[in-house]
Amino acid sequence: MTDAPSPAWPRALRALALLAVDPTGLGGITLRARAGPVRQSLERALEQVPLTQRRLHPDVSDIQLFGGTDIAATLAQGRLVRDPGLADTPALLILPMAERTTPGLAARLGAILDCGRGHALVLLDEGIDNDEHAPGTLGDRLAFHVDLHDTRWLEARVSLPAPGDLDPARKRLRHVASSGNDAAALTALAARFGIDSPRAPLLALRTARAIAALDGHDHVTDTALREAAELVYPSRATMLPQTDDDPPQPADQDTTPDDAPPDQDQSSPDALPDDIMVEAVRALLPPSLLDQIADARSGPRGASGTGAGARRRGNRRGRPLPARPGRPDSHARIDVVATLRAAVPWQRLRRAHHPGAPQRVIIHPGDIRLRRYEDRSDRLLIFTVDASGSAAMARLAEAKGAVELLLAQAYARRDQVALVAFRGAGAEVLLPPTRSLVQAKRRLAGMPGGGGTPLAAGLVAASVLAEQARGRGLSPALALLTDGRANVALDGAGDRARAMEDTAQTARHCLSQNIPGVVIDTATRPGDAPATLAAQLGARYLALPRADAQGISSAVTAALDG
Amino acid sequence: MTTAFPFSAIVGQDQMKLAMILTAIEPRLGGVLVFGDRGTGKSTAVRALAALLPPIPVVEGCPVNSPNPADCPDWATVISDKTIVRPTPVIDLPLGVTEDRVTGALDIERALTRGEKAFEPGLLARANRGYLYIDEVNLLEDHIVDLLLDVAQSGENVVEREGLSVRHPARFVLVGSGNPEEGELRPQLLDRFGLSVEVTSPTDIEERIEVIRRRDAFDRAPEAFVADWQAQEADIRDRILAARGTLDATDTSDAALRDCAELCVALGADGLRGELTLLRAARALAAYERAADVTRDHLRHVAPLALSHRLRRDPLDESGSAARVARTVADVLG
Structure with missing residues (x-):
């Protein structure tokens, strides 16, 4: 925290004022701040936006969003009554805890914004770490992004234009003219900051128009253009403009717009002092830009640490369970027979109560029974065992013992197991996914040792298995037992350097597949190589202790469950 | 529904446009899957396609768009024998859709209020002889995907539930779009799509500027913009019709x-x-x-x-x- 007043607050106010002028055109705003007085005062200021406010929550059901049957009214009136959803009426949707939004909800909200019925969205992003943030699909559709983490309450004084000023601005907005050059300048600028999505310049153009309208102009001025770029671009920038001598952006990013010869930028028909705009936006770039680029490239995005566990919603397929009373929503189906059965005993009483009821059967909302299913997503434990000479010499027997104990546990938990061994020139799936403990034990016992260490091939085999398993609805996990000393490359050549390179690459691939796992170091002395490999895999590292197999297996269980 | 952006006005993305045109010419191709970055005009192109498709003759009031009265399913009470011409159906399959909405189910309204057993057709019935569009297809729940796979292959929707036994034709072209960053698509579903396109943001500055210009012009005055592109739209439509003939x-x-x-x-x-x-x-x-x-x-x-x-x-x-x-x-x- 610095002593200088944070520039974020005036930007936030400006963004809010613009949102009040053109809420649906601009889409909305992402407010990144912890819940607190600063955010509260800003939320209060949202009242200036001329839309009804509707507060959502990350678990909002589809019926609330898109509408559905109003059971109580339907039963009372004897005909189908629909309950309108949030998507039907224009509203300012406010989503707190936006960093926990699931991709499904993000897609639904995106669809609502896209259908153009006059919705705007405010994302209240309470993420703390860099890897916790509101979904990109939504942020892409909203014009503004403001980070208020460093804003102190004393600065947070709300001063928005009076409603009397906003109304004429809204009227003026329709007549604000913009030249083709404005669009060109904003697009060129977006390209220089490595912003890929065409929505960004479009939103910036609309912002510029709203600024012009708010400031009382009838065309987009240069100042408006610059301010629009300052408001819309900083949060989306993926690289610094190329004016620097040291381009910090990663090489395989989509650099083509930037690699284009510089005369392209100059030839683009912008009468605007381009550099001033670049400088202005650059001053507002988040300091963590480079970190974010690095984050985006490594590691599973938003999957770990967001508290979102593996989904297991057991009410649509699987083994049927007895029906249960409840409110139907899009995730559950009504069990008609059970519902009627629940209503039957009361018919005479109810008929006496409502003698003139038109229905043949009088059903109350409380009679509704829902279908339930139990769907267990099995875990698949893929044992990938290094059976090479180096490991075999050292501790293959111990590793086998550990695997055997883990197998027993897997059996108890009804997990499935698969066994991949790698040695010599390649890897082999000794045992495809199975629940058969006997078979697994037999294959394990018969597993020979010796030869080189084709670690990369082993990882490829394991990841292919994992992917197939995922397709069948299993949740795969990887247990890799190795000493990490890869010396056979993927193509079978005995080249240590290339083998390590291939291993690192396949490990990154596994990481992108998001396979949880554990690396068990089976070397005589715990070394760096397996630890590095574990980091590349995003897996836990466990040095096989000089202990009995029992200790190992409990350590592995703890690592995989935790 | 709001006015759709004209198909011919989409800048670049030639592969995507070609794929759409090819499915319009040859429905047996089995549909298109468009995968790509955010904001590359995936949904825009699919919605624009609807305007390009030639109209089809259907029996008035038939829930499955049968071409002649003899084909109407027996469970449907079709009163009229008249055949009308209507636009090719392009049915949206929303993400949060329930199984009942997709396949059709017992008409809960009639069951609960009148105690009658009747079938209420779902989206698959409406999409017969037309297009079924799934935005964010990779986020679709697994059990819906299973349903679609089965029906897309057999061309027939069989409903056996709650004492109903109903079948009706459901031949449709699957059109899906999605962002690969948000999730993979199962290979089984991938294989059902005839063509697939990967779209990326245009890298050429001039092209990007043109995208922004057209989109902005469309946003400000949709009707005028569509009128401007009328001739090009008609041109593509005519070529599609001619190609179907040859x-x-x-x-x-x-x-x-x-x-x-x-x-x-x-x-x-x-x-x-x-x-x-x-x-x-x-x-x-x-x-x-x-x-x-x-x-x-x-x-x-x-x-x-x-x-x-x-x-x-x-x-x-x-x-x-x-x-x-x-x-x-x-x-x-x-």
């Missing part, structure tokens, strides 16, 4: 068939669906370009569309599968 007359030589087979073998595509799709797509392209027979150029052009999603994934090849197809095409066809 499709059957377009020749496929044995050499072209051999090329198809060799390409698929070289790429290691699973099954024979790849060859069939490749052939049909090339024939549709030939018809669209008013050529008399399928040439190697046509094959070369449509191979990435028809094959790139049928390859086995190679974890080490980081270039996209379209690039791999292009490489193999260059090897095989010279």
Whole structure:
């Protein structure tokens, strides 16, 4: 925290004022701040936006969003009554805890914004770490992004234009003219900051128009253009403009717009002092830009640490369970027979109560029974065992013992197991996914040792298995037992350097597949190589202790469950 | 529904537009899957396609859009014998859709209020002889995907639940779009799509500027913008209709068939669906370009569309599968 007043607050106010002028055109705003007085005062200021406010929550059901049957009214009136959803009426949707939004909800909200019925969205992003943030699909559709983490309450004084000023601005907005050059300048600028999505310049153009309208102009001025770029671009920038001598952006990013010869930028028909705009936006770039680029490239995005566990919603397929009373929503189906059965005993009483009821059967909302299913997503434990000479010499027997104990546990938990061994020139799936403990034990016992260490091939085999398993609805996990000393490359050549390179690459691939796992170091002395490999895999590292197999297996269980 | 952005006004994205046009010419291709970055006009193109499709004759009031009264299913109470002409149905399958809405189910309203057993047709019935569009198809719940796979293959929707036993034709073209960052698509569903396109943001500044200009013009005055593009839209529609007419007359030589087979073998595509799709797509392209027979150029052009999603994934090849197809095409066809 610095002593200088944070520039974020005036930007936030400006963004809010613009949102009040053109809420649906601009889409909305992402407010990144912890819940607190600063955010509260800003939320209060949202009242200036001329839309009804509707507060959502990350678990909002589809019926609330898109509408559905109003059971109580339907039963009372004897005909189908629909309950309108949030998507039907224009509203300012406010989503707190936006960093926990699931991709499904993000897609639904995106669809609502896209259908153009006059919705705007405010994302209240309470993420703390860099890897916790509101979904990109939504942020892409909203014009503004403001980070208020460093804003102190004393600065947070709300001063928005009076409603009397906003109304004429809204009227003026329709007549604000913009030249083709404005669009060109904003697009060129977006390209220089490595912003890929065409929505960004479009939103910036609309912002510029709203600024012009708010400031009382009838065309987009240069100042408006610059301010629009300052408001819309900083949060989306993926690289610094190329004016620097040291381009910090990663090489395989989509650099083509930037690699284009510089005369392209100059030839683009912008009468605007381009550099001033670049400088202005650059001053507002988040300091963590480079970190974010690095984050985006490594590691599973938003999957770990967001508290979102593996989904297991057991009410649509699987083994049927007895029906249960409840409110139907899009995730559950009504069990008609059970519902009627629940209503039957009361018919005479109810008929006496409502003698003139038109229905043949009088059903109350409380009679509704829902279908339930139990769907267990099995875990698949893929044992990938290094059976090479180096490991075999050292501790293959111990590793086998550990695997055997883990197998027993897997059996108890009804997990499935698969066994991949790698040695010599390649890897082999000794045992495809199975629940058969006997078979697994037999294959394990018969597993020979010796030869080189084709670690990369082993990882490829394991990841292919994992992917197939995922397709069948299993949740795969990887247990890799190795000493990490890869010396056979993927193509079978005995080249240590290339083998390590291939291993690192396949490990990154596994990481992108998001396979949880554990690396068990089976070397005589715990070394760096397996630890590095574990980091590349995003897996836990466990040095096989000089202990009995029992200790190992409990350590592995703890690592995989935790 | 709001006015759709005109198809012809979409800047660039030629592969995507070509794929859409090819399915419009040859519905048996099996649909299009558009995968790509955010904001690349995926949904825009699909919605624009609807305006391009020629109208079809249907029996008035038939829930499954039957072409003549004899085809109407027996469970539907169709009163009229009149045939009307209506636009090709393009049905949206929203993400949060329930199984009942998709396949159709017991009419809860009639069951609960009148105690009658009646079938309420779902989205699959409405999409018969038309298009079924799934936005964010990779986020679709698994059990809905299972349903779609089954019906897309058999062309018939069978409902056996709650004492109902109903079947009706459901032949539709699947059109899906999605962002690969948000999740993978199961290979089984991938295979059901005839063509697949990967779209990326345009990298050329001038092209981007044009995108922004047109979109902005459309946002400010949709009707005027659509009117401006009327002529181009009509032009494409006419070419599609003409191509449909000449499709059957377009020749496929044995050499072209051999090329198809060799390409698929070289790429290691699973099954024979790849060859069939490749052939049909090339024939549709030939018809669209008013050529008399399928040439190697046509094959070369449509191979990435028809094959790139049928390859086995190679974890080490980081270039996209379209690039791999292009490489193999260059090897095989010279």
